[in-house]
Amino acid sequence: MYGRNERLTRQELYELVWTTPMMKLCERFQLSDRGLAKLCERHEVPVPERGWWAKHAAGHPVQRTELPKATNPYHEHIQVWVREDWRQYLSAEDHDWFQQRLACESNIPAPTTRAEDDSRHPLIVHARRARKESERARMQFALNVSKELRNRALRLAAALVEACEKRGYEFALRPKTETGAAGVVILGQNIGIAIEESFTKVPHVLTKTEAREKALGRGWSIPDFDSLRSGELTVVLDHSINGERRLFGEKPERPLESSFPELFKALLKVAIRMRADENYRVWQAQREQEAAERRAEAERQRRAEEARITQERRRRREVISAGARLRQSKNILDLIATVESTASARGLSTDALTSWVTKARAVAIDLNPIDRILDDVAPPYPASEAVVE
Numbered sequence: 001m002y003g004r005n006e007r008l009t010r011q012e013l014y015e016l017v018w019t020t021p022m023m024k025l026c027e028r029f030q031l032s033d034r035g036l037a038k039l040c041e042r043h044e045v046p047v048p049e050r051g052w053w054a055k056h057a058a059g060h061p062v063q064r065t066e067l068p069k070a071t072n073p074y075h076e077h078i079q080v081w082v083r084e085d086w087r088q089y090l091s092a093e094d095h096d097w098f099q100q101r102l103a104c105e106s107n108i109p110a111p112t113t114r115a116e117d118d119s120r121h122p123l124i125v126h127a128r129r130a131r132k133e134s135e136r137a138r139m140q141f142a143l144n145v146s147k148e149l150r151n152r153a154l155r156l157a158a159a160l161v162e163a164c165e166k167r168g169y170e171f172a173l174r175p176k177t178e179t180g181a182a183g184v185v186i187l188g189q190n191i192g193i194a195i196e197e198s199f200t201k202v203p204h205v206l207t208k209t210e211a212r213e214k215a216l217g218r219g220w221s222i223p224d225f226d227s228l229r230s231g232e233l234t235v236v237l238d239h240s241i242n243g244e245r246r247l248f249g250e251k252p253e254r255p256l257e258s259s260f261p262e263l264f265k266a267l268l269k270v271a272i273r274m275r276a277d278e279n280y281r282v283w284q285a286q287r288e289q290e291a292a293e294r295r296a297e298a299e300r301q302r303r304a305e306e307a308r309i310t311q312e313r314r315r316r317r318e319v320i321s322a323g324a325r326l327r328q329s330k331n332i333l334d335l336i337a338t339v340e341s342t343a344s345a346r347g348l349s350t351d352a353l354t355s356w357v358t359k360a361r362a363v364a365i366d367l368n369p370i371d372r373i374l375d376d377v378a379p380p381y382p383a384s385e386a387v388v389e
Contacts, residue, residue: 002084002280003030010076014045014067021053030083043075044068089279090272094187098272102265110260111163117151119158123171123182128154130180139173142181142194146229153195153233156256160193160235163264183238186271189278192238193267198249200230235263239270246270322369332364 006029008016016025017040026036040047046065056062070076087095117128126140141157143150161171164184174183174192183190204226206214213219233256237246248263250256336357343353 002086002089003082004084006080006082008078008080010043010045010070010078011067013040013043013078017045017047018064022047028082029080031080039078039080043078044070086273086276086280089276089283091279094272094275097187098268101268105261105265105268108167108261108264110257111159113159113257114155117154117158119154119161121158121161123161124154124158126180127157138180139171139182140180142179142192143196144194145197145233146231149197149231149233153197156233156235157195159257160260160263163260167264169267184267186267187275189239189271189274191267191270191274192236194236194238196234196236198230198232198234199227201225202228235259237263237266237270239274322373325367325369329364329367329369332360332367336360336364 020028022033022036025031026033029036031039037047045067052062090098119125123139123141126138127143130140130143141161143153143157145153164171170185171182172185172190174181174190181192181194183192185191202225204223206222210219210222214222232250234247234249235256237248239246246266248256248259248266250259339353339360340357343349
């Protein structure tokens with residue numbers, strides 16, 4: 001869970017291998033020396049032979065083995081998962097708290113089990129009545145045992161609950177539960193705790209019908225083993241660390257009560273690891289949010305740049321168009337002057353000529369972009385200086 005993907009090419013790995021000792025590279029990539037050697041072998045990257053670095057340190061002339069061309073194009077790019085220590089996501093206060101509580105656990109005497117099932121603690125009372133439909137949804141100590149072991153399981157549960165409360169731990173309803181199972185809360189982390197009866201596998205004994213089906217070749221659905229209750233109790237710690245479950249079972253020579261000291265130390269270790277997971281998720285969410293903000297800012301800048309480029313292109317087109325209109329206007333004015341001079345030389349003066357000159361001059365004035373450009377760039381008149389006609 002803790003780590004990062006580091007991507008590099010064959011050429012980059014080749015340069016690292018021949019410029020950095022293998023032990024330092026192993027520390028960087030959190031790999032064993034054999035794991036790094038396999039990585040180089042898989043991607044066809046040659047590594048220094050034994051004694052190469054000693055010769056290099058002594059100043060003897062050494063040569064590199066050239067990087068061969070990859071036989072598989074997919075080997076050109078390498079991705080390494082660099083593992084990280086989960087303890088770096090703990091605060092100093094959490095680390096000190098864990099060390100102090102772990103040291104105190106060695107001095108706390110193991111809890112004792114009641115001789116009779118007479119506990120009046122709500123968790124135990126609700127677990128005792130859990131067979132009723134109305135009591136199943138109420139918060140209770142989770143039990144999954146046979147009827148024969150129920151009394152002993154309740155007494156063990158009462159001892160665990162009392163020991164947890166003496167240590168200052170609280171109980172709360174487990175998230176996403178429909179059976180009312182309670183979890184012990186340590187360092188703000190809800191850890192599931194339950195007492196279950198373990199199962200054992202025994203060879204399946206065929207019934208007459210199954211034997212007949214198996215003889216006919218149709219017994220593919222017949223199990224090879226049966227799971228039977230073993231009569232031994234197990235304390236289960238159910239937590240969110242990679243979906244793991246920690247089991248503390250009993251044996252004929254080792255009753256369950258003898259594992260209580262290790263159980264409470266395991267509770268502390270699970271709680272501190274869950275706190276590290278929580279801090280890691282918060283850090284990861286912040287990193288993803290920062291990455292999203294950077295992407296949004298980059299997208300905003302990209303759009304602003306696109307808008308600027310579009311505006312510059314529009315202005316360029318407008319300037320080019322204005323220059324073309326100005327040339328056309330000057331050409332029309334030159335044409336008007338030529339027509340007038342030619343008509344004057346010939347002694348020609350008619351109303352039609354005057355009308356044509358007037359219309360041509362109007363077209364030239366309309367094409368001239370100077371006035372329009374000056375109107376666009378001129379500052380607006382203040383209200384106090386408005387021209388009144």
